[in-house]
Amino acid sequence: MFQKKWIQSAVLLAAVLMATVAGAQARFDFKSTPGLLSKDIRPSHYRLHFDLDPASDEFSASATISLKFNRASPDITLHADDLEATQVILAADQSGRAARTLRVEKNPTTQTWRLIPQDGRSIPAGRYTLTLQYSGRVHKTDAGLYRAPYKYQGQSRNMLATQLEAVFARKLFPAFDEPAFRSVFEVSIKAPSAYDVYANMPVRSIQDQGVQRLHTFWSTPSMPSYLVALTVGQFDTLQGQSGRVSLRILTAPGKQAQAAYAMEVTQKILPFYKSYFGIDYALPKLDQLAVPSTRGGAMEDWGLISYAETSLLFDPNNSAVRRRRQVFSTVAHEVAHQWFGNLVTAASWEEIWLNEAFATWMAEKATDHFNPEWQVPLRRRQPIDKAMTKDASSATRSIRSGAIEEDRVFDVFDEITYTKGGAVLSMIEGWLGPEVFQKGLAAYMQHRRFSNATAGDLWFHMGQAAGRDVARVARSWTDQKGFPVLQVNARCEAGRTRLQVQQQRFASDAQAVDNSVWQIPFIVSHNGKAHRLVLTQPRQEFVWSGCSQSQPLVNAGGQGFYRVQYAPEMYAAIVKEFTSLSPTARITLLSDSFALVQTGQLTLSSYWNLLAQLSAVQGAGRATLLDLARNSLNFLDAVYAQTPAQAALRLRARQLLVPELKALGWSVKAGESSETQLLRSGLIGSLGQWGDEAVLIQAESLFNQHADGKYPLQPEIRDAVMHSAGVGADAANHARLIQLLISANSEEDRWRYAEAVAAVKDPALARQALELSLRGVLPNNVASRIPHMVSEKGTHSAMAYQFVMDHFAAFAELSGEMFGASSWLVPGAASGFNTEEQASQLLADQKQKAGDKGAKTAAQVAAQISLRAVLRKREPSP
The missing domain is CATH 1.25.50.20 (Zincin-like fold)
Known part of the structure; x- marks a missing residue:
C-alpha cells in the first residue's frame, strides 16, 4: 500500500498545484473590510458615562459619539443589545443647524438599533455628535457588564467587571461594534464611594458627590470597542513598576499575596516584549484584575486585563506546579495581546488568528526564555496533538475561516485559531530563521500600529524582510483546512542519500480526504546535519551527499504542523533507535505513531511495542514522554469506555505506569524538578481514574487526613489526590x-x-x-x-x-x-x-x-x- 501511494497522474498534479496557487491575501482596507455596518458613517470618539452599583441589577448610562458621514444617509445603524434608549439626539458640528431627535428601531436578530430622524429628513454628509441616554442590565455570566459574587470574612460581596469580546460591547454601550471601527474612548463612572473604580486608562479626577464618587479617566488611544474595560469593587492592590509603566494587580480582599508571582512574571515579560518588538508598551499603566467568580479564561483589554483567579493568582501553600506554569503562560499570552490585538488589531473576526495565534506563539517564546527547565518545546506537543486530532476530521476549518456571522463568532475561538495558528507561525519562523522573522514582525508592528491588519499585511512585511515569497507558503497553511502527512522513504545510492517525500491530507474520516497540497518547510536530521527543505509538490525527491546507518528523521525538532509516516522498514529501524533519539525526536515519533493508530495506518500492537521502550528512556524529556503516553492511554480509555475491553485496556495501562509511580513515590523530594512533580501528579490522577486499588486507597487516606486537618496535602499532589479520592x-x-x-x-x-x-x-x-x-x-x-x-x-x-x-x-x-x-x-x-x-x-x-x-x-x-x-x-x- 505504501508504494502505491507514490503514483500520481500528471492531471491530478496540475490540478492540485493550481489549487495551491490561490489568490493573494488582500492588505487592510477599511472600506472593503467585511462587516454588517456601513463604512460611510465612521466614529472617531466616544464619551461614555456609567452610573454603576455592584448591588444593582441595572445601570444607567450615556454615550456621546463623534461621527463623520461621508455621504448623506437616511439613518444611522449601530450595535446595541439588551439596552433601552431613553433619548437619542443628533447635533451637527459647527453648522448652526438645530439638534434633531432620533427614534430607535430595534433589530434583535442583528443586535442593532436603526436611529431614524423623527423629522423624516435625511442626514447630510458632515460631522455630527450623537448623544444617547440609555439603561442596561448587569449580567450573571461573563458577557457585557457582569457581576462576580464572592465572600470575604463570611460576608457576601459583589464585584463588577466586563467582557466585551467579541460582540458584547453592544451590551454595555451603543457602538459600532466591529474591530475595524477604531475610536478613542473617554470614560467616566459614578459609583458608591465605598468602591474602587478602574478602567483602561489612569484616572484623571475623582469628585465626591454625596455618598457617591465620579471617576473620570484619561482618553484611550484609538482602539476597537471590544477592548473597553472597567471594574467596580473593593480590591486589595499589589503595586509594581516596569520602566515608566505603572503596574497593579487587583484582587478580592485577602488575596493580595497570591498576586506576587503574576507581578514577577509581568515585570519580566514587559521589557522582553519591548525589546523583541522594538516598540514600547503603549499606555502609562497596566492593571490586571483577578475576578473571583463568574468569568472564564482571561481578556486582554488594553491597560486593564481581567482573568479568572486560576489564571492570575498563585498560592504556594495551595497551588501545584501546574498552576504556576498556567499563570506564567496566561499572563504572557494576555500581555502579548497588548501588541497583538490592541496596538495592531485584526481587521475582522475572519482574521482573529492574527491576535490569538501570535499571542499563543509569543507566550511560548517568553515562557521558554525565562523557564528553560519547563521544556516548553516538548510540552507544546500535547496541545498540538489535540488541535491535530480536530483538524484531521472533515468537521474542521481553515485558520482564516472566511465569512463569519456574528452569532457564530465564538466558533473561531478554538484550537485551530490558537494552537494550530501558533504552531504554523513557529514552523514559518523555523523556515525563515528567528532573526528574519523578528525583523519582519517588527516592520509589521511599526507600520500597522494603532490600526488594523490582515494576513496580507503580515506576509507582505515578512516577505520584505526575507526577500522571498513568504505569502505563497503561508497561505497554504492559513487558507486551507487540515494538514498533511509526509510519507517518507529513503535509500542510499552511489554514496548519496535519496529521500522520497510525498504529501497528502492527513484524514481521520473518509469525508476529510481531498487533494490539497501544502508548501511545506521541513527539516531532515541525518548524520549530524540538518537539511532545511521545502516540499512544494505532491511528491518530490531530495538528494544529498553521504549515507549513514542511522535513518533520516523528518521533523525531529517537532516544529512542523504535520504528521510523518515512514516506510515500514524505516519505521522499524527508527523504533530500534528510540532510546538514543533526541528528546524532541522521541516525542514527535510517539505522537505521530499514535495518530497513525487512530487513523488505521499503524496497528495498536505496534504502538504498545513502542510504549514498552519508555521505561528505558532516561534524561531530559522523560517526564513529558510519559505524560504523552498517558494522554494516548486516556484516549484509548474513552474508546473502550462501557465495553468489556475497557478492563483489559486499564490493566495494561496500569502495568505500564504503576512502576513509574512507585519509583517516584507520593512525596515531593528536595531538589526534584518541576517536570518530575508534574509527572507524579499526572500518574496519580490517571491511575486513580483507571481504578488502581492501591492509588484509590492511598488517595482516600490522604484526603481524609487533609480534610480532618491532621496532615495537609502537599500542593504539588493536591489536585491529583482530590481527583482520585473523588473517583472512589x-x-x-x-x-x-x-x-x-x-x-x-x-x-x-x-x-x-x-x-x-x-x-x-x-x-x-x-x-x-x-x-x-x-x-x-x-x-x-x-x-x-x-x-x-x-x-x-x-x-x-x-x-x-x-x-x-x-x-x-x-x-x-x-x-x-x-x-x-x-x-x-x-x-x-x-x-x-x-x-x-x-x-x-x-x-x-x-x-x-x-x-x-x-x-x-x-x-x-x-x-x-x-x-x-x-x-x-x-x-x-x-
Whole structure:
C-alpha cells in the first residue's frame, strides 16, 4: 500500500498545484473590510458615562459619539443589545443647524438599533455628535457588564467587571461594534464611594458627590470597542513598576499575596516584549484584575486585563506546579495581546488568528526564555496533538475561516485559531530563521500600529524582510483546512542519500480526504546535519551527499504542523533507535505513531511495542514522554469506555505506569524538578481514574487526613489526590467533597473540588453531582461545567447527557452566551460518548435545541466520537 501511494497522474498534479496557487491575501482596507455596518458613517470618539452599583441589577448610562458621514444617509445603524434608549439626539458640528431627535428601531436578530430622524429628513454628509441616554442590565455570566459574587470574612460581596469580546460591547454601550471601527474612548463612572473604580486608562479626577464618587479617566488611544474595560469593587492592590509603566494587580480582599508571582512574571515579560518588538508598551499603566467568580479564561483589554483567579493568582501553600506554569503562560499570552490585538488589531473576526495565534506563539517564546527547565518545546506537543486530532476530521476549518456571522463568532475561538495558528507561525519562523522573522514582525508592528491588519499585511512585511515569497507558503497553511502527512522513504545510492517525500491530507474520516497540497518547510536530521527543505509538490525527491546507518528523521525538532509516516522498514529501524533519539525526536515519533493508530495506518500492537521502550528512556524529556503516553492511554480509555475491553485496556495501562509511580513515590523530594512533580501528579490522577486499588486507597487516606486537618496535602499532589479520592468516594466522602466545593472561597479550590465531585464512579453519587449544578449554590461558570466533567470521564456519560437535555433551559441560563447554549452545552455533555449512534444523536439534538447555532462545534465533537467508534471497531481488543 505504501508504494502505491507514490503514483500520481500528471492531471491530478496540475490540478492540485493550481489549487495551491490561490489568490493573494488582500492588505487592510477599511472600506472593503467585511462587516454588517456601513463604512460611510465612521466614529472617531466616544464619551461614555456609567452610573454603576455592584448591588444593582441595572445601570444607567450615556454615550456621546463623534461621527463623520461621508455621504448623506437616511439613518444611522449601530450595535446595541439588551439596552433601552431613553433619548437619542443628533447635533451637527459647527453648522448652526438645530439638534434633531432620533427614534430607535430595534433589530434583535442583528443586535442593532436603526436611529431614524423623527423629522423624516435625511442626514447630510458632515460631522455630527450623537448623544444617547440609555439603561442596561448587569449580567450573571461573563458577557457585557457582569457581576462576580464572592465572600470575604463570611460576608457576601459583589464585584463588577466586563467582557466585551467579541460582540458584547453592544451590551454595555451603543457602538459600532466591529474591530475595524477604531475610536478613542473617554470614560467616566459614578459609583458608591465605598468602591474602587478602574478602567483602561489612569484616572484623571475623582469628585465626591454625596455618598457617591465620579471617576473620570484619561482618553484611550484609538482602539476597537471590544477592548473597553472597567471594574467596580473593593480590591486589595499589589503595586509594581516596569520602566515608566505603572503596574497593579487587583484582587478580592485577602488575596493580595497570591498576586506576587503574576507581578514577577509581568515585570519580566514587559521589557522582553519591548525589546523583541522594538516598540514600547503603549499606555502609562497596566492593571490586571483577578475576578473571583463568574468569568472564564482571561481578556486582554488594553491597560486593564481581567482573568479568572486560576489564571492570575498563585498560592504556594495551595497551588501545584501546574498552576504556576498556567499563570506564567496566561499572563504572557494576555500581555502579548497588548501588541497583538490592541496596538495592531485584526481587521475582522475572519482574521482573529492574527491576535490569538501570535499571542499563543509569543507566550511560548517568553515562557521558554525565562523557564528553560519547563521544556516548553516538548510540552507544546500535547496541545498540538489535540488541535491535530480536530483538524484531521472533515468537521474542521481553515485558520482564516472566511465569512463569519456574528452569532457564530465564538466558533473561531478554538484550537485551530490558537494552537494550530501558533504552531504554523513557529514552523514559518523555523523556515525563515528567528532573526528574519523578528525583523519582519517588527516592520509589521511599526507600520500597522494603532490600526488594523490582515494576513496580507503580515506576509507582505515578512516577505520584505526575507526577500522571498513568504505569502505563497503561508497561505497554504492559513487558507486551507487540515494538514498533511509526509510519507517518507529513503535509500542510499552511489554514496548519496535519496529521500522520497510525498504529501497528502492527513484524514481521520473518509469525508476529510481531498487533494490539497501544502508548501511545506521541513527539516531532515541525518548524520549530524540538518537539511532545511521545502516540499512544494505532491511528491518530490531530495538528494544529498553521504549515507549513514542511522535513518533520516523528518521533523525531529517537532516544529512542523504535520504528521510523518515512514516506510515500514524505516519505521522499524527508527523504533530500534528510540532510546538514543533526541528528546524532541522521541516525542514527535510517539505522537505521530499514535495518530497513525487512530487513523488505521499503524496497528495498536505496534504502538504498545513502542510504549514498552519508555521505561528505558532516561534524561531530559522523560517526564513529558510519559505524560504523552498517558494522554494516548486516556484516549484509548474513552474508546473502550462501557465495553468489556475497557478492563483489559486499564490493566495494561496500569502495568505500564504503576512502576513509574512507585519509583517516584507520593512525596515531593528536595531538589526534584518541576517536570518530575508534574509527572507524579499526572500518574496519580490517571491511575486513580483507571481504578488502581492501591492509588484509590492511598488517595482516600490522604484526603481524609487533609480534610480532618491532621496532615495537609502537599500542593504539588493536591489536585491529583482530590481527583482520585473523588473517583472512589463513598457517600460520606462524596458529601464531604460537595461541602468543600460549596464553601470554597477561591476559583482554584472550586474547580479542584468540582472535578473530584464529578469523577465519582458510583452512579447514584454521580446523579447527586449533576443535581448539585442546578441547586444555585455554585457560581454559574462552575455549575454549568459539571455535566461536561461528569460526561468526559466516560462512566456516566449517558446520564450526564440526558440530564442536560432534560434541563436545557436552566443550563442555557447558567452558561451564558459566549460558550453556552448555542455552542458547547450539548457537545460538552456528549464529550464521553464513543458510538456512531451517539454521534448522530448529538448532531440531531444540537439542531433541535439551538438550530444552526453551534452546529460546527457539535460536528467537531461528533467527529471525535466517530473516531473513537471506528478505532474500537478496527481494534476490538487493546
